[in-house]
Amino acid sequence: SASAALLARREGREDTLRLLRGQNRSLLHKIDMDGKMKKMAELQLSVIKEQKNRRAVENQIQQWEQNLEKLNLDLFRT
Numbered sequence: 001s002a003s004a005a006l007l008a009r010r011e012g013r014e015d016t017l018r019l020l021r022g023q024n025r026s027l028l029h030k031i032d033m034d035g036k037m038k039k040m041a042e043l044q045l046s047v048i049k050e051q052k053n054r055r056a057v058e059n060q061i062q063q064w065e066q067n068l069e070k071l072n073l074d075l076f077r078t
Contacts, residue, residue, distance in 0.1 A: 027071055031068060031072065041064070045058065
């Protein structure tokens with residue numbers, strides 16, 4: 001697409017397809033890592049008893065959910 005070609009030129013690259021594949025790989029890696037971290041936090045939440053600590057983990061889970069949503073939108077756009 002024209003926007004991908006423009007982005008590639010800005011990056012100083014001639015190969016648009018290689019640039020897009022690299023971006024997709026990076027986004028998929030970030031999605032994978034955030035998904036794993038969210039899953040670990042959810043498992044950890046089942047054993048946390050203190051309300052203060054539970055709230056901190058719940059907030060972190062919510063942050064990972066927002067990050068995952070943003071990353072998936074970015075992946076869809078590329």
